[in-house]
Amino acid sequence: MLNINEHFALSRRTTLESRTMGIVEQYNGTTGAERRFPQPSPNGLATNRKLVGVEGKWYDVTSFVHRHPGGEIINYFINKDATDVFRSVHPKGGEHLIKYLKAVGSYTNSVTEDPFNRDMRELYNRLQKEGYFKPDLRWYAKKYAVCLVLLSLVITFVAGFQSSWAHGLAGVFLALFWQQNGMLMHDILHHQAFDNQRLTYLAGLVVAPLSFGMSANWWRDEHWVHHVLLNSVSYEDNFVDPQMWEPVWAQNTKLFPLFQTHIQALLIKIQHIIFIPVCMIAGRFGIIIDSMKRETDLGTWAAFCVHWIAMALLLSLLPNWEERCLFYGVAMLGEGVLHIQLLISHYSKDMYQKEEMHDMEFYRYQVMQNINITNPWWMDWFHGGLNFHIEHHCFPRVPRHCMRQVGSMIQELCRKHDVPYDTTGFFNAVWRTLVGLHQAQKLFKLDPR
Numbered sequence: 001m002l003n004i005n006e007h008f009a010l011s012r013r014t015t016l017e018s019r020t021m022g023i024v025e026q027y028n029g030t031t032g033a034e035r036r037f038p039q040p041s042p043n044g045l046a047t048n049r050k051l052v053g054v055e056g057k058w059y060d061v062t063s064f065v066h067r068h069p070g071g072e073i074i075n076y077f078i079n080k081d082a083t084d085v086f087r088s089v090h091p092k093g094g095e096h097l098i099k100y101l102k103a104v105g106s107y108t109n110s111v112t113e114d115p116f117n118r119d120m121r122e123l124y125n126r127l128q129k130e131g132y133f134k135p136d137l138r139w140y141a142k143k144y145a146v147c148l149v150l151l152s153l154v155i156t157f158v159a160g161f162q163s164s165w166a167h168g169l170a171g172v173f174l175a176l177f178w179q180q181n182g183m184l185m186h187d188i189l190h191h192q193a194f195d196n197q198r199l200t201y202l203a204g205l206v207v208a209p210l211s212f213g214m215s216a217n218w219w220r221d222e223h224w225v226h227h228v229l230l231n232s233v234s235y236e237d238n239f240v241d242p243q244m245w246e247p248v249w250a251q252n253t254k255l256f257p258l259f260q261t262h263i264q265a266l267l268i269k270i271q272h273i274i275f276i277p278v279c280m281i282a283g284r285f286g287i288i289i290d291s292m293k294r295e296t297d298l299g300t301w302a303a304f305c306v307h308w309i310a311m312a313l314l315l316s317l318l319p320n321w322e323e324r325c326l327f328y329g330v331a332m333l334g335e336g337v338l339h340i341q342l343l344i345s346h347y348s349k350d351m352y353q354k355e356e357m358h359d360m361e362f363y364r365y366q367v368m369q370n371i372n373i374t375n376p377w378w379m380d381w382f383h384g385g386l387n388f389h390i391e392h393h394c395f396p397r398v399p400r401h402c403m404r405q406v407g408s409m410i411q412e413l414c415r416k417h418d419v420p421y422d423t424t425g426f427f428n429a430v431w432r433t434l435v436g437l438h439q440a441q442k443l444f445k446l447d448p449r
């Protein structure tokens, strides 16, 4: 095990950018999460081929990995059993892909030795049989109709009233519009509304760059890595779960080696105090800028333009700059709550590193690394499915409105196998995050070299 100074020494060798962006190369070889995905040996099959194991069969992807529409993350699963992750990420659970692929060998169907994982695979089969994974377009269409009502309230209160309170209220409606769109984007990109890649892309354009001002492609790519390699950090491979890493927070001591400047050290000392205000003030712009920096898709850029032109027109309807700042400021702060919601389901969980990985298979790992938010059903709209984070990480394609039922099934299996199922109220989850940040800052110091 490395001590903290050695961590820092290691971390200096690479740039921060390569840590956050070079997600790919590290997947070859033994990385931290490897032990999470058991490896049956592809005995008797040519060793120079790249094989992926799904449901007991080996598929040769040697000539396909560079063209894989899901990106280079597939490299991480070469010569491994990828059954659970394969079913979780692909539309239709990848059944359409399996039908057309030719197997080149087989291994014992269930390499999983963890009885909890075995039962969760059975639960997956049951959910599949009972139609839980069926995309529910009508339910999501109703949700989008609510968004349109919110948008018309924004326009009415901006254009139809002169008073400041009406413009402040319009800001609240805009915050709700963005928050609900953000949650819809999350569901849609997980194929909960369409199990077709093209339609998912088009719907993603509407709810993300057009309505929210953020790139759906960027978010999807980062988010899938987050799902698959949740809460992982690996210094040698310059990798950290992209959704769990902001160069301003050290929520876990395993992130310390990634911080190198005195400014960062200063921010970390007060991170528990500034966490909420920074999320609320800068959260929205942080993801907009990040997503624009890497976007190359013309459709997305066209949607960005429409978004900002519409926003400029809306602001021009207000009588002066004070009213504009009031309106946009209220909207931005209100939408900032979404950024807190996005982080509290993981921030106070542990992070795993190569040297310390536990032998946990897919479902056990997903259950252990997530926190659910307990809330009455009538507040589900506010949490937008993020409250069922355990269920979502186990079965990302289950539509939001089925989560309660699926939650009871998972809880039953957790009780049966004595697997901790972490659930707490919204404010308590925020508190746990702040306490975690506070404890981490007490341990933090820059390398005194």
Ligand code: HEM
Residues within 6 Å of the ligand: 052, 054, 059, 061, 068, 069, 070, 071, 073, 074, 077, 082, 085, 086, 089, 090, 091, 094, 097, 101, 189, 190, 191, 197, 220, 224, 228
């Ligand atoms: C036999 C191996 C595999 C094949 C043939 C394959 C093929 C594909 C195809 C054709 C798509 C486009 C979506 C679709 O039409 O279904 C896709 C998407 C994707 N694949 Fe794979 N894949 C394989 C294994 C994997 C593995 C092991 C991972 C590991 C995480 C992975 C991650 C993804 C992701 C994240 C997407 C994007 C899904 C989205 O757009 O929402 N794939 N894959």
